[in-house]
Amino acid sequence: MTASEDIDESLAGKRSLNFIEKKIQEDIAQGLSPAELQFRFPPEPNGFLHIGHAKAICLNFGLVKGHGGRCNLRFDDTNPAKEEQKFVESIQEDIRWLGFEWDELCFASDYFGQLYDWAVQLIKQGDAYICDLDGDQVREFRGTLNEPGKNSPFRDRSVEENLDLFAAMKAGEFEEGARTLRAKIDMGSPHIVMRDPVMYRIQKSTHHRTGDDWCIYPTYDWAHGQGDAIEGVTHSLCSLEFRNHRPLYDWFLEKIGLEKVPGQTEFARLNMQYTMMSKRYLRQLVEEEIVEGWDDPRLPTIAGLRRRGVTPEAIRNFMETIGVAKFNSTIELTVFENSIRDHLNKVAPRRMAVFDRIKLVITNFPEDLQELIEVDNNPEDETAGTRSIPFEREVWVERDDFRMEAPRKWRRLAPGAEVRLRYGYCVTVKEVVTDPQSGEVTELQCEYDPDTSKGRQPEGRKVRGIIHWVPASCAVKIPVTLYSPLFNSEAPDQLTEGQSFLDGIDPDSKVETEALGEPSLAEASSGERFQFERIGYFYVDPTRSGEGSPHFNRIAALRDSWAKQEKSKS
């Protein structure tokens, strides 16, 4: 497919454009060539990517698909104290897994030399100076939200002195934090970012790429717009909190005097119910080993979602659904789950598995007979093929599908009730065997109607209830981990006085259990996804499965309108 066909396809989708796409279309109407469009995704390699980043990734890379141009991956690696090589690797893996490929792989650290030269230019122009104030003093001089700042006593150093000091800074002659290079703008500006922001600070740590070449590092403000300019970025997209930095972004570019300059556009980052998106908190969960690691399936990290079994298609689709705007919103978790189910419903082969078992014996079914039933793998996908399941005298069914006293509208097992064993025959409960000690139901004795195979309804009555089952003689034991949201509060980051976000962690967010699966499940291999009928979607976890010993993760439960109905009536 050519690039232009790609564009046509996407625009023909009739979906309305978001405000960023509209801006791009306007720019194109003004004469910007679509081929010139340049975007970038600029993560800092100080942690794993999460679903919030996925929004930015889908946006930036998606714009190329929809409107043309190119998109770079640029690591914003200007703070060696926090950044690591392992993160630059995980980030690349995650972007590729999401289905995107960057045009160029860039690093802000590639521009350290150019940035230094431009800083010298600004010093020569009288637009920057070396300041000897320490951190606390800088804060004092900056003023507050309501009061203007005061000029640094070092603000009016001569160009020569500034040049000498800057060279000495670079040469490592001063202690960490002793001096900074600051832009000379306006200490009285109502925009605090414009009150002589720091451009360079001394930091004597080893950088994951440039090693010990530098002991001064550019700040985000000084590096970002310039990196955009070097790469020819036309549309620099970032989140809302950078709106205040835009005047500074533009100021630097103007002082350097470049002909073609990028423009920054801000959009709202993703917030989701029951989800902590802050990198700091995620890091804490990982470092304090509250979760298994960055890829814990309860985490909103890309690696975690991947290990849970969520598909990249579902994530991309989700991003399409939620849109892009400037309003700070929180997405309901169910919207994401719906995207997950929507994709899995189409592609996941069906299987049967029983979680909390109870034995069902068909007393009038021959003891030694095993009847092979051929069934479709996926009713939503004809090409998914078929498999066979042995039907026999004794099967396991779900304990929850039996009630001693059937509630109103109950369509499942109960004394005297008739249900269909999915794909198999209809059975009627004749006798309920209970444990005399505990009173617990241990076995259901049933009779089947031989004329009800292949979906045939019994003579004169309609059986509506259908339950899943597995053959008792050859069911396979499968380990399953049931994941649910890590936090039990919709907004885990909104803490009340004296509370840590750790208090909101749901101890039952990860439940290890064992299910009985139909025989074919023994051969499930790593990375496969299934729908366990009437239960949910499951993924064969590659990190915990071996050859012939699959371990399943629950990706998402199926919708359960009966449970909902029952709950609302209680």
Add this chain to the structure above:
RNA sequence: UACCCGGUGGUGUAAUUGGCAACACAACUGGUUUUGGUCCAGUCGUUCGAGGUUCGAGUCCUCGCCGGGUAGCCA
């Protein structure tokens, strides 16, 4: 109390740029169904408030109200 940004059903995004408020999710009804899944149909908002301009305002203007962001040598 300074500056910046925002406000459309329960939630989130649209609205041919001034012309019948649409789509998805949620909820509730009902239908289909060998998954109480899927699918289909229906119900649920006079667009934060008050004025103004206009034949006509979610959209433009004014004044309010409410929410978010900003005082790192983090990004």
